Amino acid sequence: MRLPDKTIVITLLVLIVAMLTRCNSSVDHSASKATTETFSKDDVAKGQGLAAAYCQSCHKLPDPNLLDKVTWRDHLLPAMGKYLGVNSVASTGKLITPESDDNYLPSRPVVDSAAWKQITAYYVTKAPQHLPVSNRPEPIHKLPFFEIQTAPAKWDSSKAMTSYVKIDESVTPHRLIVCDGLTNRMIILNDKIQTIQSSVLDGAIVNLLFQKNKITATTIGKDLWANNYRNGNIREITIGKNGVVAPKGKPVFEDLSRPLSVNITDLNGDGRPDYLIAQFGKMVGRLSWVEEWGDDLKEHVLRDKPGCIKTIIDYGNKDKRPDIWALFAQGDEGVFLYTNDGKGNFEEKQVLSFPPAYGSSSFDLIDFNGDGFKDIIYTCGDNGDYSQILKPYHGVYIYLNDGKNNFTQKFFYPINGCYKAIARDFDGDGDLDIAAVSEFPGSKTPWESFIYLENKGNFNFQGYTLPVNTPFHNGMTMDAGDIDGDGKIDLLLGNGYTAADANSHDKQPLFLVLKNKTLVSAKP
Numbered sequence: 192m193r194l195p196d197k198t199i200v201i202t203l204l205v206l207i208v209a210m211l212t213r214c215n216s217s218v219d220h221s222a223s224k225a226t227t228e229t230f231s232k233d234d235v236a237k238g239q240g241l242a243a244a245y246c247q248s249c250h251k252l253p254d255p256n257l258l259d260k261v262t263w264r265d266h267l268l269p270a271m272g273k274y275l276g277v278n279s280v281a282s283t284g285k286l287i288t289p290e291s292d293d294n295y296l297p298s299r300p301v302v303d304s305a306a307w308k309q310i311t312a313y314y315v316t317k318a319p320q321h322l323p324v325s326n327r328p329e330p331i332h333k334l335p336f337f338e339i340q341t342a343p344a345k346w347d348s349s350k351a352m353t354s355y356v357k358i359d360e361s362v363t364p365h366r367l368i369v370c371d372g373l374t375n376r377m378i379i380l381n382d383k384i385q386t387i388q389s390s391v392l393d394g395a396i397v398n399l400l401f402q403k404n405k406i407t408a409t410t411i412g413k414d415l416w417a418n419n420y421r422n423g424n425i426r427e428i429t430i431g432k433n434g435v436v437a438p439k440g441k442p443v444f445e446d447l448s449r450p451l452s453v454n455i456t457d458l459n460g461d462g463r464p465d466y467l468i469a470q471f472g473k474m475v476g477r478l479s480w481v482e483e484w485g486d487d488l489k490e491h492v493l494r495d496k497p498g499c500i501k502t503i504i505d506y507g508n509k510d511k512r513p514d515i516w517a518l519f520a521q522g523d524e525g526v527f528l529y530t531n532d533g534k535g536n537f538e539e540k541q542v543l544s545f546p547p548a549y550g551s552s553s554f555d556l557i558d559f560n561g562d563g564f565k566d567i568i569y570t571c572g573d574n575g576d577y578s579q580i581l582k583p584y585h586g587v588y589i590y591l592n593d594g595k596n597n598f599t600q601k602f603f604y605p606i607n608g609c610y611k612a613i614a615r616d617f618d619g620d621g622d623l624d625i626a627a628v629s630e631f632p633g634s635k636t637p638w639e640s641f642i643y644l645e646n647k648g649n650f651n652f653q654g655y656t657l658p659v660n661t662p663f664h665n666g667m668t669m670d671a672g673d674i675d676g677d678g679k680i681d682l683l684l685g686n687g688y689t690a691a692d693a694n695s696h697d698k699q700p701l702f703l704v705l706k707n708k709t710l711v712s713a714k715p
Contacts, residue, residue, distance in 0.1 A: 192253055192272030195318055195710070196608070199281075199442065204422075205437060205521070206385050209594050211330070214234075215488065216535070219596075220470070221240065226536040226696065230311075230312035230315070230316050230395070230667070231312075232399075233674050234308065234309045234312040234313075235309075235312050235313050235316045235317070236313075237249050237309045237312045237313075238309035238311070238312045238314070239317075240314055241302075241306055241309055241310050241313075241575060242302060242310050242314070243312055244650050244658065245302070245310075246324060249379075249546055250329075250522050250523035250524065250546075251416055251524070251525075251544045251545065251546050251547070252546075253317075253546045253547060254346075254546065255313065255314045255316075255318040255541030256316035256317075256318065256319060256337050256547075257546055257548040257582075257584075258318060258321055258322070258548060258578050258580070259319055259320060259321055259322055259580065259589045259629050260315055260318045260647035261321070262310070262313050262318075262578045262580055263311075263314045263318050264314075264315045265530045266311075266577050266579075267577045267670070268311050268314065268315075270444030270577040271577075272307060273296060273299040274297075275295060275297065275302050275307070276296065276298070276299055276300035276301050276302075276476070277300055277302065277304065279305050280640060286443060287615045291419065292419065292473075292474055293590075294419065294474070295393075295419075295422050295474040295475070296467070300375075301341070304427070308341060309463075309665070315533065316491075316512070321573070321585055322580065322582065323583050324449070324581075324583065325583045325586075325607075326470060327605055328602070328654070329636075329638070329654075330638060330643075330652065330654030330655050330656040331640055331653075331654075331655045331656070332638065332657070332658050332659050333655065333658060334620050334643060334656075334658075335618075335645070335655060336495070336617060336643075336645075336708060336709045337643070337681075337701065337705035337706060337708060338705070338708050339519075339657070339658075339661060339684065339704070340384055340703070340704040340705075340706055341384055341662065341700050341704075342369075342700035342701055342702050342703065342704075343380075343384070343385070343386050345386065346369075346378065346386075346699070346700055346701040346702070347698040347699065347700050348578070348698055348701065349689070349690040349695060349696070349697060349698050349699075350688070350690070351370070351371075351373075351665065351686040351687065351688040351689075351699055351700070351707060352371070352372040352373045352415065352686075352687055352688065352689075353369060353370065353371065353372060353667045353701055354370045354371070354372030354395045354396060354397050354411070354667075354668070354669060354684040354685075354703055355369075355370040355372075355397050355398060355399065355685070356368065356369050356395050356414060356668055356669065356670045356671075356683045356702060357470065357538070357670050357683070358400070358670050358671070358673070358674055358681065358683050359672075360672055360673060361401045361621045362537055363676070364381065364382045364675070364676065365672070365673065365674055365675065365676060365702075366378070366379060366380060366381055366579075367379070367380040367381075367383060367512065367556025367674065367682075367683060367702075368380075368385065368399065368430075369685065369701060370395065370396040370397075370622040371701060372395040372397075372414070372415045372580070373397050373411070373415075373655075374391065375391055375392050375393070375394055375413075375414075376389050376390065376391050377389065377390050377392055377394070377396055377397075377436045378701075379434035379436070379494070382428070382674050382675045382676070383517060383675075384704055387434030387437050388433055388434025388513060389434075389438075390434075390435055390436035391410075392410070392436065393410065393413075393424075394410035394411065394412055394414070394422070394424070395410065395411050395413075395414060395415050396408055396409070396411075396479075397411045397450075397451050397452070398452040398453070399408055399438075400405055400452075400453060400454065400455065401453060405427060406427065406428050406429065406430065406628075406632060407425060407426070407427055407428075407443075407453055407455065408425070408426055408427070408428045409423070409424075409425050409450050409451065409452055409453055410423055410424050410425070410450075411450060411451065411471075412449055413451050413592065414699070418449070418471050418473060419448070419472070419473050419474050419475065420446075420448075420449075421446045421447060421448050422446070422570055423445075423446075423447035423448065423449050423450040423470070424442040424444060424445040424446075424447060424450075425442060425443050425444040425445075425447070425450060425453045425466075425468065426438055426439070426440070426441070426442040426443055427439040427440065427443070433615050444466070444468065444481075446472045447468070447470050448471070448472035448473075448476045448477075448497070449470060449471045449472050449473065449476065450468060450469060450470045450496045451464055451469050451470075451471050451499070451500060451501070452465065452468075452469050452501065452502060453469075453503050454466070454467040454470050454502055456504055456513055457513070458480055458482070458513055458515075458531065459474075459533075459534055459535025460512075460533050460534055461482070462537070463482070463483050465480050465481060465482045465535075466480060466481040466482075467479075467480045467502055467504065468480070468481065469499040469500070469501070469502050469517070470497070470499065470655035470667075471497060471498060471499060471500060471520075472497035472498070473497060476496065476497030476498060476499065476521075477492055477493075477494060477495045477496065477497070477499070478492075478494045478499040478502070478517055478519075479491055479492045479493055480493065480515075480535075485710055491519075491530055491535065491569065492507060492537070493515070493537060494517070494527065496519065496521075496522060496523065497521055497522070498519040498520050498521025498522055499517055499519050499520075500518050500519070500520040500551065500553070501517070501518045501553060501554060502515060502516065502517045502518075502554070503515070503516040503517075503555070503556055504516075505556060507556075508530075510533070510584060511692065512531040512533045513530065513531055513692075514529060514530050514531050514536065514553075515528070515529035515531070515546070516555070516556060517527075517529070517530055518551055518554045519551070519684050520550070520552065520573065522547060523537045523541075523544070524545040524546070524549055524666075525541050525542075525543050525544040525545055525551075526541070526542050526543040526554055526567060527539060527540065527541050528540045528541075528542050528567070528596055534687050538654060540596070542567075542596055542597070542598055543567065543569070543590060543598055545571065548578055549568070549571040549582075549585075550568075550571050550572055550574060550576060550582075550585070551571045551572055551573070551586065552571045552572050552573050552609060552610045553569070553610065554567055554568065554569045554570070555567070555568050555610040555611075555612075555613070555614065555627035556613050557623065559589055559591065559601075559614070559623055559650075560591060560687070562592075562593045562594070563594075564590050564592040564593075565591060565592060566589060566591050566598070566601075567588075567589070567590040567592070567598055568587065568588070568589055568612055568625070569587075569588045569589075570587050570609045570610065570627065571585055571586070571588075571590070571609065571614045572585040572586070572606065572607065572608040572610055572629060572630070572631060573608075573630075574607075574608045574629075574630075574631040575631070581607050581633050582607070583605060583607075584602060585605065585607050585608060585609050586604050586605040586606040586607075586609050587602075587603070587604045587606060587609060587612045587625060587644075588600060588602065588603050589601050589602035589603075589650070589665055601650055602650045602652075604625075604642075604644060604652065606627055606628075606629050606632075606639050606642060607629060607631060607632050607633040607636060607639050608629040608630050608631020608632055608633075608639065609627055609628075609629050610627050610628050610629055610630045610631075610666055610667065610677060611627065611667060611668060611669050612625055612627040612665070612667045613625070613626050613627075613670075613671045613682075614628065615671050615680050616652075616680070617643075617680050617682075617707060617709070618645065618709050619679070619709050619710075620646075622646040622648065623629060623646055624643065624644060624645050624646045624652075624670065625640070625643070625644040625652065626671065626682055627644070627666075628640065628641050628642075628643045628663050628666025628667070628668070628669050628684060629641075629659075629665070629666050630666055630667055630687045631643075631665070632664070632665070637664060638656040638657065638659075639656075640657070640663055640664050640665055641657050641666055641668045641684060642654055642656050643655040643656070643664060654655070661703075662698075662699045662703075663684060663686055663699065663700070663703045664686070664688050664699060665686060665688050666684060666685070666687065667685045667686060667687035668684075668685040669682060669683065669684050669685065670682070670683045671683075674706070675701060675706075679708075679709055680707055681705060681706050681707045681709035682704070682705040682707075683703075683704055683705075684702060684703040684705065685701070685702050686699055686700060686702060686703065
């Protein structure tokens with residue numbers, strides 16, 4: 192099925208996240224040109240009002256303190272200007288090419304040059320010279336509960352870009368699935384980390400859904416890079432006993448805008464499965480669900496904006512109806528709850544809101560304090576955008592639920608460029624520990640690529656990281672599960688490494704296994 196195209200209105204300061212691009216987190220802004228331009232108090236005051244008037248119509252109002260002066264002036268504001276027609280190359284309203292951002296740029300300026308100067312004056316004047324540095328102890332370079340097992344040498348490379356990893360417990364013995372986002376290759380390994388087979392597919396796999404012997408694969412497109420193409424698809428696949436991966440029939444959905452996942456369940460109570468599809472897109476994307484409608488399929492759009500990075504279907508309410516939780520990681524970043532009336536009608540509530548500079552990267556629902564209500568663990572750290580600097584607000588957050596789906600921050604652990612966190616009882620002592628990966632660690636803190644936080648009680652955590660010189664420098668993705676059936680929760684880490692020097696012979700593994708060596712099994 193080909194879903195219909197829709198367009199969105201681009202308003203002030205929409206932060207277009209260029210996903211999965213490399214950022215130089217060691218940029219020294221002291222080497223940049225000095226901020227010599229001065230602005231009048233009147234321009235600054237008017238600029239503050241203009242920013243409030245325009246920005247909040249699209250997303251949370253960015254505070255000048257989120258970025259330093261140089262980043263605002265030389266990087267973010269010039270980039271945002273073109274989306275408002277300021278110095279825009281889009282001199283006409285005609286579409287140019289299917290993949291170009293110019294297709295979505297205004298043909299005429301949305302704000303005049305005087306107003307744009309005042310907005311610039313506000314942010315550059317009010318921004319700090321430098322952002323504060325995170326204050327935290329360095330984690331211990333020795334994992335207390337895990338043994339490191341590297342990938343077979345054939346999967347070492349000077350460029351590693353893992354698009355998806357999975358500890359597959361749907362078969363016995365269990366197996367590992369690793370997807371290489373550069374070669375579009377899916378690798379199947381056994382529970383002893385030995386390669387069974389690898390298959391090249393028609394695009395980069397970013398998600399697999401396992402349901403009663405059915406595997407549904409989401410392909411983001413021909414490659415991982417941010418673009419406006421509509422060449423993603425969702426289709427069933429098979430994985431043979433010999434590890435060979437093959438498509439099963441035609442795609443269920445095709446011509447999608449960089450889809451990241453699909454969930455399949457009965458959303459409207461008619462006894463038939465429906466599809467919840469998250470299209471991240473770039474300039475265009477949306478969150479929608481699709482139902483069978485006679486001999487056809489009918490789409491219902493929940494949010495007609497790009498940036499949906501993850502969805503969770505939850506039956507936790509007393510009515511046992513499937514509600515939808517979604518994280519949007521672009522523009523109006525935040526966690527959204529769609530409450531189901533049982534007939535497929537949903538009421539939207541934004542339960543958490545984040546500034547666009549945060550770079551939201553993952554979330555999950557889990558009861559941290561044992562009160563019977565699911566809390567939110569959230570990470571932010573996508574630094575592949577227009578503000579590639581270290582940000583003290585990147586890291587892992589825990590938000591507690593008051594029982595009415597109102598959330599309050601309880602915990603924060605700073606991690607530069609944090610991409611994902613998983614909360615599980617890894618050491619089997621009855622409480623929730625946290626494993627986290629970072630795709631954009633600081634140049635002076637490379638250990639941020641993986642951090643294990645052992646729960647010591649009362650939201651106090653002891654940090655651990657990989658031993659020095661472990662070949663895992665950029666954490667793209669991660670999964671938790673029991674690899675060998677011993678009842679202990681292991682970890683599978685996906686690497687996002689690129690050698691700093693194009694002529695370098697340095698290589699790193701595509702993935703890393705952390706085998707759980709605790710003496711007791713995790714409690715259910």
